[in-house]
Amino acid sequence: MHLALKTLLNRVEPMKGFVYEWSRIRPASKARGRGLAAMPTIEIGLRAHESRQGHCSQCQQPAPGYDTLPERRFQFVPLWGMPTWFLYAPRRLACDACGIHVEYLPWALGKRPVTQSFAWFLASWAKLLSWQVVSRRFQTSWESVFRSVEMAVIWGRERLDLTGISALGVDEIYWKKGKFLTLVYQINEGMKRLLFVVEDRQEKSLRQFFVWFGKERSALIEFVCSDMWKPYLNVIARHAPNALNILDRYHIAAKMNKAIDEVRAQETRALKRLTPGTKVILTRSRWCLLKRPENLTENQAIKLKDLLSYNLKSIRAYLLKEEFQMFWEYVSPAWAEKFMDQWCKKVMRSRLEPMKKIARMIRVHKPLILNWFAARDEVSLGAVEGLNNKLKASIRTSYGFRTPKAIKIMLYHKLGALPEPELTHRFC
Template identity: 30%
Template sequence: MIPTAWNKAFASLGGSRETDMISLYPLPAARVCSSMSIDSPASALCPSPAASLRTWEAESSRSLEGKENRLRPLRSGATDLVRSQDPVCARQVLRRRPGLARPGDPASLLPAVWCRETGVASLPGRNPYYIKRFAHYVGRRCRNETVKDAAKEFRLDWSTVKAFEIQYMKARLKRHPPPKPRIIGIDEISLRKGHVYRVVVSDLGRRRPLFFGGKDRSEASLDLFYESLGKRASGRIRLAVMDMWKAFEASIRENAPQAAILFDEFHVLRLLNEALDKVRCSEYARIKGTDRRFIKGQKYALLSSRENMTLNGWASLQRLLKKNKRLYTAYPLKETFEQLWSYRKKAWARRFFDNWRESLESQRLPSYAKFAEMIERYWDGIAAYCRPENKAALGYIEGLNNKIRFLHRRAYGLGDEEYLRMKVLTCTLPEI
């Protein structure tokens, strides 16, 4: 006999006592149908609080392939019917017995609620057809593959998979709120042609992105980060690592005046490599005849560091330096300048730079002289690296930019900028 509570619930919702099937979905490889009907005995449908529902292991084992994918026992976690927005729809909540579901088991991803009218398992929430566990599982898969591939694998719509990934990323951001940084790294990244830039701010102490946005690389775009961070948290910033862009420096001076500014070694050496390449181009234009063959194709041999150079590259570089006197002078100057970041006191670093600048006299290297003037203007931000407390991980900034470019390139461009922002902010967070 059917319990009185069930009769009253169905009567209030306009339902009838007809035999229905429980269809557990969304995994096609783990589709299970069990013949639990409304006309089943009360001991099966609505047991006492101390008793649990009996398992239908025989039916699940025939539907699932393999012993590891076998459906785990279920119990009645709540026997009351939940009224939904549809007056003729009733849902019975079935919760999994604690300790029986294992991570990675497809059966553990099956929905746990059944709709009598539609015959589809569902849960009241943002997407009534799938549970949060399955949405997070799809979101984890989207970390290593595109939304299109995940939609094809799970036989879902593209927009549904994207909504699952957004739900998963929001859950990760909620579990790991943004920290209060002490050392930040600031850089810009180009999204596409036409000088379309976005500002990227990261926490170098925890190696985590903090901000991705703005409309360009102006001072107003970086001010948005300090507004989201707050005045109190902005006052805790001790060091800001950036390139020599004046807009970023002005924003730091205004919003976090107590922070020391450190110009990134990567950007400084990139300007020095550009100066050396200008010398190579000028020598190629000056020399005529067969001597050009020693210079042609040797750009990356000149710009590469010695530890990254191959034997063939080193041999061709030696032949080039023997044939061209000006490049023979410019190349050692580029190699020795990297010693500037090895000093622990500003006075020693200053003495090294003065000697290096004096060696440029009468060398007829205008690009190097222009580079030395630039170093003189930004000396305080470059020499700040000599202090022991400013030994920050400078390579993380460019590594994060490469990861953002990979995310953008893998999707062949992302028109939804909010979606891209969430992918950037969660790219280094642990999985849940």
């Protein structure tokens, strides 16, 4: 078995200057390492090649040996489902340029007890599963998974290709109590990825992105899709002066839904006061009014049909929202603007204060909303919403990361489309 395993390792994990010397299987009762007592463990011993000097870990130059340190264990990719460890006693070298230092170990990651191959193996699985599941499945610590993903993110972010970026999406997300993240996406056709994550949603938050991105690249941005948050609009106007700023239609729809929900809640409370003890027609009608008609369930569609026969404020607000959907179907911006003006006049006469607030907001931001027609054939304006959905799904499966650092690393890893090194062999 040793010969076959040695042949396999030399093919998938060749070690220049080192030799696979022996291998053994330790029974489950004698297995070592955190969380490994339940399974047999493969241990593989390495030694330095007798005819070659070690290389200094600082300057990578050959140097004579000084002494040998105690044996260390490095976790490798599981073989046949069994936890696998490399065992090696590192040498200290007397380097003329750097002094006494531990030799360079091509499989190691500094003082970490995992090999580079295992770290990249864990990072690849962490894109698909939660870090907790990965640590349990491959019998290692959560810390090892976190450090592996962090390594992959640092490596990829240092080599990120930022050429050809002409369209950005800017958004914020609420990720835990009182905490927001500002997100910047690339939304070019053919490349949609997360570029930048920073805490809070203030002007200084988005400004950090443009400092990182650089003035020259910022001047080349043609389109920026954002919501109506004033701090974002101020920073975009200042740092991307050549970009066409488009207000995201999904945020406008979200604000309309919020206004309708407010009208419904107010009217429900009023009806309950008028008819105490009786069932109000608007009970359990929230999603009937907020969902698009094509997304309603059969019961919700029946409920909405019943509601439409009543002269309710909530129904008037719902019909105004549905009428505004026609705005996005116009081809001519001039006709779209005319429709918008007429719709806003109608809303201002509706005596529905939450909807009137939406109309005033649309009037204030009319030029930015109309920019949508200039950009809809150039960039993927729905990409921000799609990426946000993926982001929220990633946060839901993250089992409650409590630090901004952890959440940023996870999001960059899953949504950043980061480059990876060319490895000798990919294990998954």
